[in-house]
Amino acid sequence: MNDRMPWRLKPVTSALVLAGLCAVPLSAFAQTANNPNPGCAGETVFYNPSKGEDVVVPKGYKIEVFAKNLNFPTDIAFVGDEHNFKVYVLESGTGLPGACNNNATVPGVGKFAANNPFTPDVIVLDKHGNKIAGPFGKPTATGGGLQPDGPAIGLAFEKGLRGGRLFVTDSNQGVRGAPGQGNNTSRIMTMNASSGSVSPFITGLPTGDHPTEQVLIKGSWIYWSQGSATNSGVTGLDNGAGGNQHEIACQTIKLSDNVFSSVTPTGVVKTSGYSNFGVQRPGATIPPFENATKPGMCTGAILRARIDSSSPADTVEPFSWGYRNPYGIRFAPKDHPLEGKLFVTENGEDDRGARPTNNAPDRLQIAQQNKDGSPDYHGWPDRFGFLESTQSVFNPLGFGDDPAAKGKPVLPVLAFPPQKITAPLGLMPADVAAVGLDFAPRDFTGRVVKRGAALVAREGDFGFSPGNGTPIEGHDIMLVNFLKNEPLQISTLRFAFNCRQADQRHNPDGSPACTNALGGAFPNNLRGINRPTTAIFGPDGALYLVDYGAVRDVGRSEPNSAVKNPANLPLVQMPGTGVIWRISRTGGKHDDDDHDHGHHGGHDHDDD
Numbered sequence: 006m007n008d009r010m011p012w013r014l015k016p017v018t019s020a021l022v023l024a025g026l027c028a029v030p031l032s033a034f035a036q037t038a039n040n041p042n043p044g045c046a047g048e049t050v051f052y053n054p055s056k057g058e059d060v061v062v063p064k065g066y067k068i069e070v071f072a073k074n075l076n077f078p079t080d081i082a083f084v085g086d087e088h089n090f091k092v093y094v095l096e097s098g099t100g101l102p103g104a105c106n107n108n109a110t111v112p113g114v115g116k117f118a119a120n121n122p123f124t125p126d127v128i129v130l131d132k133h134g135n136k137i138a139g140p141f142g143k144p145t146a147t148g149g150g151l152q153p154d155g156p157a158i159g160l161a162f163e164k165g166l167r168g169g170r171l172f173v174t175d176s177n178q179g180v181r182g183a184p185g186q187g188n189n190t191s192r193i194m195t196m197n198a199s200s201g202s203v204s205p206f207i208t209g210l211p212t213g214d215h216p217t218e219q220v221l222i223k224g225s226w227i228y229w230s231q232g233s234a235t236n237s238g239v240t241g242l243d244n245g246a247g248g249n250q251h252e253i254a255c256q257t258i259k260l261s262d263n264v265f266s267s268v269t270p271t272g273v274v275k276t277s278g279y280s281n282f283g284v285q286r287p288g289a290t291i292p293p294f295e296n297a298t299k300p301g302m303c304t305g306a307i308l309r310a311r312i313d314s315s316s317p318a319d320t321v322e323p324f325s326w327g328y329r330n331p332y333g334i335r336f337a338p339k340d341h342p343l344e345g346k347l348f349v350t351e352n353g354e355d356d357r358g359a360r361p362t363n364n365a366p367d368r369l370q371i372a373q374q375n376k377d378g379s380p381d382y383h384g385w386p387d388r389f390g391f392l393e394s395t396q397s398v399f400n401p402l403g404f405g406d407d408p409a410a411k412g413k414p415v416l417p418v419l420a421f422p423p424q425k426i427t428a429p430l431g432l433m434p435a436d437v438a439a440v441g442l443d444f445a446p447r448d449f450t451g452r453v454v455k456r457g458a459a460l461v462a463r464e465g466d467f468g469f470s471p472g473n474g475t476p477i478e479g480h481d482i483m484l485v486n487f488l489k490n491e492p493l494q495i496s497t498l499r500f501a502f503n504c505r506q507a508d509q510r511h512n513p514d515g516s517p518a519c520t521n522a523l524g525g526a527f528p529n530n531l532r533g534i535n536r537p538t539t540a541i542f543g544p545d546g547a548l549y550l551v552d553y554g555a556v557r558d559v560g561r562s563e564p565n566s567a568v569k570n571p572a573n574l575p576l577v578q579m580p581g582t583g584v585i586w587r588i589s590r591t592g593g594k595h596d597d598d599d600h601d602h603g604h605h606g607g608h609d610h611d612d613d
Contacts, residue, residue: 040555040582043112043122045105047569048577050555054584055532061504064515065452068501068588071549072134075583076122078551079538080160080219080441084168084198087544090132093160093171093198094551094585096140098125100156100179101556101576103568108153116153117146122580125157125175126150127196132545134585141201142173150203152177152190158538159220159229162198163312166544171196172206174229176216178249188250189298191217193229207310207318209298213249215330215352219441219539223336226309227317228347232330233305237394238386238418239265240282241359241406247274247282254279254293255303255326255380259420262287265359267406276359278386278418288420305385307331307349307372325372327383327426329354329365333442333461333539334372341444341457342487347372350439350461351429353389354399355469361405362415363470364398365389367439368429369461369485369495384426387417391428404469404561431495436466436562437479441539441551448546449590452515453498455486460500460548462537465525467576468559468566476522477562478502480534482550482588501550501588503533527555527582528565535582547589554582 040052057068072094079097083090099106108123109116116124119140128139144153151157154177163169177190191210194203210217215232222228233252235244240251247267264275264285277286279295294300301321302308305328311320325331325347333350337343349372353365368383368390375381387394394415403411433439442461445454465479466472473479481502488494503526504519512518526533536553543549557577560567568574 040579042105042577042579044107044110045570045573045577048105048557048573048579050527050557050579050582051530052527052555052579052582053532054526057532057586058506059503059526059531059533060501060586061509061517061519062501062588063453063517064511065591066588067591068586071585071587072130073584074581075554075585076580077156077553077578078583078585079156079158079553081539081541081549081551081585082160082162082171083166083541083543084162085132085166085544087546090166090544091137092130092132092134092543092549092585094128094130095157095160095173096126096128096583097157097553098151098153098155099123099578100154100176101578102179103576103578104573105577117144119143123155123578124151124153125155127160127171127173127201139201142196142203151175151194152192154179156180156216158216158218161220161222163222168198171198172220172222172227173203174217174220176212178212178216178245180214180216188212191231193217193220193227207321209318210302211250211253211297211304213244213304218332219334221334221336222312225311225313227312228307228309228324228334230331230334230349231302231304231306231308232332233328233385236358237329237354237360237362237415238278239276239359240280241265241276241357242267242269243358243406244282250296251281252279252305252386253295253297253303254291254423255306255323256293256382256423258291258423260286260289260291261417261420263416263418265407265416266410267359268408273407278360305329305331306380307334307347323380324374325349325383326380327385328370329385331370331372332440335442335444335459338444338457342489342493343371348442348459350442351383352438352440353435355436356401356404357469359406360386360415360418361401361410362389362394362399363401364435366432366435367437369431369433369439370429371427379424381427382422382424383429384422387419387422388426390432393417402470430493431485431497433463433483433497434473434478436470436473437483438464438466439483440464440537441541443541443548445548446542446546449542449548451590453500454484457487459485459487460540461485462540462550464536464538464553466558466562467556468561468563470561472524472562476519477524480525480536482537482540501534503529503531505531524563525555525566528563534586535584545589547587550586550588552584552586554584555579
């Protein structure tokens with residue numbers, strides 16, 4: 006057990022859901038059990054998704070493997086209808102820090118080779134999970150295709166199931182201090198779905214700890230989640246040894262008098278928030294979009310731009326801001342309590358960097374512009390959920406840039422908020438890494454899944470802090486049901502999670518249970534989920550879970566996940582371990598009171 010506060014949404018139940026189907030090998034680097042990293046001897050993992058036997062789901066649902074042996078998939082997009090559709094899969098390439106995650110040192114494979122697992126691409130599958138085209142968009146030595154150093158994260162068709170332009174987001178810096186080619190390298194590109202050719206749409210977006218991430222289209226606007234450049238508002242040693250860009254405000258802010266310490270081999274470096282490493286600006290007034298390549302571009306925000314403009318970069322504007330890492334974004338469907346509003350998942354802070362923070366919860370947020378067209382504000386970097394950063398529950402454990410910060414309050418970055426703070430809809434446990442989400446169509450409802458429910462993928466932590474409880478949460482799917490109350494309330498449960506087949510149970514309501522629930526698949530030798538990055542409903546009404554695959558990490562939450570060779574810290578990516586799971590109903594009568602009269606599956610073009 007640990008002493009972390011058991012953050013939960015209110016009221017809390019407990020359940021989850023994943024998927025897996027018939028699998029097709031897609032990578033020359035795919036192995037059986039004991040899958041290795043090709044560049045680092047000894048860094049291996051157990052890998053055998055099999056049929057997902059060690060994933061427990063609610064009664065009335067089943068999980069299967071749709072495709073396996075992928076290289077770090079982060080998103081998928083569907084085109085077609087329930088009878089005949091294609092699945093476009095974005096493989097993100099490298100992007101996590103660590104000596105092993107290097108696209109230039111794969112034995113026998115060139116950096117720009119079509120079979121390099123550490124460069125991004127898009128592949129195309131048929132409705133059975135068979136590869137039928139790709140890879141598309143592989144980087145070239147002359148600068149074509151996607152950027153080689155990743156990560157590539159978001160994928161969406163302009164007209165949903167009806168196709169149109171295929172939008173993809175990429176970066177060239179990596180996250181959490183991974184090597185790359187500099188700041189402001191995030192982009193939104195368009196890809197020809199037939200030829201795979203890639204063209205710029207918006208370039209020069211911020212990078213850093215979190216780049217440009219998920220993307221969606223609504224009406225004449227393209228929306229995307231733009232993560233924070235740092236862990237918690239201050240540039241530290243975990244941001245490219247201090248070389249990555251600082252946070253960019255979306256509105257005018259006034260900094261507090263606080264500066265934050267990083268201990269380096271040559272001495273202590275002090276840094277203000279929203280500033281370059283080593284720059285101190287106590288009490289300074291900071292204008293919006295400082296050092297951005299274009300007005301409207303800022304970090305820790307939901308941004309949008311016109312898709313019908315001849316110069317979309319000139320139309321970029323903040324829609325909502327004040328987040329640490331807003332990742333999953335999805336507009337609620339018609340006849341939903343949140344109709345017209347944007348549902349956002351936000352990852353909480355880590356115990357690392359110049360302003361380390363322990364025990365910060367992940368958040369579920371509702372984003373919408375203010376009536377005057379300005380973005381609403383959600384409190385980051387000085388409010389973590391419902392509480393101020395100075396609350397003792399967030400005191401760091403000593404893993405940051407300055408060991409002296411251990412046990413001390415996390416001081417505010419700002420002198421005061423730039424506007425009234427919009428509170429989150431609910432909280433989740435620390436370090437579950439809530440990422441991509443989708444709303445359930447009518448044919449998926451029944452039993453525990455109520456009308457209008459959302460399914461949220463939770464990637465799990467990277468071992469920077471101790472586990473978030475017993476059992477560890479994350480590496481799973483969270484179900485969020487919306488209750489017709491005033492004010493709006495939600496209930497949550499784990500819909501799909503790892504549990505040895507012999508330990509699987511069900512509660513009286515059909516929700517999944519386990520006598521010994523476990524974390525990630527590979528540390529526990531399970532036929533299950535490692536790191537899901539998004540959950541999306543397909544044209545067939547099934548839920549598709551995109552599983553990034555196995556990553557060895559710092560190991561503070563699951564010791565068996567730890568990097569074997571300290572020289573390879575902090576993270577080791579494992580090619581060929583990505584999986585797309587499929588979760589579907591097993592038949593039977595729906596709960597009539599829980600029918601959702603929205604779409605049958607997938608996402609179509611929706612005018613404002």
